[in-house]
Amino acid sequence: GDSVTQMEGPVTLSEEAFLTINCTYTATGYPSLFWYVQYPGEGLQLLLKATKADDKGSNKGFEATYRKETTSFHLEKGSVQVSDSAVYFCAGWSSTLGRLYFGRGTQLTVWP
């Protein structure tokens, strides 16, 4: 079935470090892909999305490129801040099931 696999955490970085969180998908066809972020004590919120191959989603300095050759949608940020500390979820849309499917989440902690 459709699924996403994202790197396990926790990820701990110093402020201004480069961030990559890996996400790969398994699906029939080419699903829309998403990154959601959950800040402490809050629900999830959409960070960025891409709807087709080679699309790049971007928001708040984060980027992810939809690569069908490697079935990947890795999240990157060039210089993380303490305020980026959160749990990040990769997700895909299943047209077969008619709903989103989520990865297990990656906890990011950024130290000053």
Next chain:
Amino acid sequence: DVKVTQSSRYLVKRTGEKVFLECVQDMDHENMFWYRQDPGLGLRLIYFSYDVKMKEKGDIPEGYSVSREKKERFSLILESASTNQTSMYLCASSLQSGPYEQYFGPGTRLTVT
């Protein structure tokens, strides 16, 4: 701004009690969802609804039921709470069916003792 509210942030119930978790959205969204979030397991879909009085099972519906009598309100019911239902419960809504953004509430942390 879309707002999804959940009736409680924290809830403590006893084993065997009937538990109601309420969710309300204020943006006339068609679709509503209930997820359960556990460490290491991510989000798992319990039930969702694409219309009033309509419901679909998600990945882990056992031990839960739902009710959607009005478009803006989606309730999750634990008929007889058990300790393995201790978890964070997240409600979400989206405008319509398809790869659209889901808007999440802040969650209810339920503890069953």
